[in-house]
Amino acid sequence: MTTEESDIRVYYRVALKLMALLGILALAYAMISGFLSEPRTSHVLTQSVDITSLAPGEMLEVEWSGRPVLVLRRDEGMAMADATFAERLYDPGSRFSRQPRAYRNAHRSAAPDLFVAFATGTDLGCRLDLVPPEIAAEQGWGGGFVDRCRGGRYDFAGRVHDGQAARRNLEVPDYRLHPDGRVILGETPASD
Structure with missing residues (x-):
């Protein structure tokens, strides 16, 4: 190798190292400036939803x-269906679920007759449809929610059935019940 070829190699090595260093510095600058310019906390707005006229078995979105967000007023048939098909659930104890700590109970909500969740499935984020127990019985299950993309099934407490593409129960947002019959979305429930 000639001296000229050796000098060219050294030049390219130095140039590549400088370009890599500049790339790293540019990335660090972008990350730090983004971190400093955006607020760390976001303000969550609350929303009041009147559920006084919601009859058992009805849902509103x-x-x-x-x-x-879906709000379901569960009836006795829904509770019985959930109990009957509980052995078919992937995560019946909601160990891997996103939900407020106060709602880590069998019905995953503030009250046994109420269920509040984001109205999208947990695998592809598809919208959900409500399937009553009477219709679901013809299909061999207890009813609940079905996502519109792959047909993933969730019971009336939003727990995913085993063997589905989804592996997480429906996400329950922060909310609390107001004594006058409203659901206040965005408020952290009181822990027991």
């Missing part, structure tokens, strides 16, 4: 924080 609202938009909150840019996401659809």
